[in-house]
Structure formats: structure tokens, C-alpha cells
Amino acid sequence: MISDRLFVYGTLMCGFDHPMARLLSAHADFIGEAHCRGRLYLVKHYPGLVLSDDPADIVHGELYRLREREAMLREFDMYEACGEGFPHPTEYLRQMLSVTLEDGSASEAWTYVYNWPVAELPRIESGRFLDEARHGRA
Numbered sequence: 174m175i176s177d178r179l180f181v182y183g184t185l186m187c188g189f190d191h192p193m194a195r196l197l198s199a200h201a202d203f204i205g206e207a208h209c210r211g212r213l214y215l216v217k218h219y220p221g222l223v224l225s226d227d228p229a230d231i232v233h234g235e236l237y238r239l240r241e242r243e244a245m246l247r248e249f250d251m252y253e254a255c256g257e258g259f260p261h262p263t264e265y266l267r268q269m270l271s272v273t274l275e276d277g278s279a280s281e282a283w284t285y286v287y288n289w290p291v292a293e294l295p296r297i298e299s300g301r302f303l304d305e306a307r308h309g310r311a
Contacts, residue, residue, distance in 0.1 A: 182234030221287025
């Protein structure tokens with residue numbers, strides 16, 4: 174299955190004042206708040222998601238349905254510097270994962286997973302990037 178859903182957890186969220194967040198909200202339907210299993214790290218002024226098998230590791234974000242899947246995924250691949258022409262290993266990889274909505278239902282969605290080492294990066298323990306941004310740490 175090729176999903177038309179995109180899970181975002183950082184600068185693409187609706188509470189973030191960024192041109193790409195505005196592009197997403199203009200070309201996608203907000204489904205709801207969601208979370209996935211993973212750990213969130215503060216890379217610079219943006220976060221990186223690393224997947225985890227530990228049920229205690231939760232990253233919170235938002236789930237969207239892309240109206241023009243292929244065109245929008247190309248745009249976001251370029252924004253995340255993991256589209257065609259970027260040197261490998263890219264900082265992010267787009268991949269499918271399972272996310273859980275607030276009502277407990279599960280959905281498969283695309284997201285951007287951080288692909289570089291995180292040993293020196295601070296972890297966002299809450300799993301909520303916007304909390305960090307609001308407190309001036311991002």
C-alpha cells in the first residue's frame with residue numbers, strides 16, 4: 174500500500190511558523206494528533222526522530238492526508254534534503270511507520286526518520302518538539 178498520509182513531529186506542524194508548514198496545511202487535510210514509537214532529538218533548531226522498539230519511547234505529532242501525494246512528497250523530500258541528487262547518507266530518510274491517533278486507532282503513514290548519529294545530541298524527553306520551541310531551546 175502506498176499511503177497518502179504524512180506524520181509530522183517538528184517544523185511542519187501547524188503550530189510552527191514555517192513556510193513548509195503553511196504549504197502542508199494548504200495541500201493536506203489535518204486528520205488529528207498522533208504519536209509513534211521513537212525517540213526525539215534536538216538536532217539544531219529542528220528535531221530528529223529515531224525509531225525505537227521500547228513502548229515507553231513516544232514521539233508526538235500530527236497526521237495529515239496529502240491531497241496530491243506524489244507532488245507533496247517530492248516537495249517534502251527536497252525540504253528534508255533526502256530527495257534525488259542529495260549525497261548519501263542523507264540526514265533524513267522517508268519511510269512508512271505505524272502511528273496511533275488519539276482515539277487509539279492505528280494508521281500507516283510516511284514520516285522522516287533521522288539518519289545521522291545522535292550520540293552527541295540532546296534528547297527531547299517529552300517527545301514533543303513544540304514544547305522545546307516554546308521554551309526557546311529550539
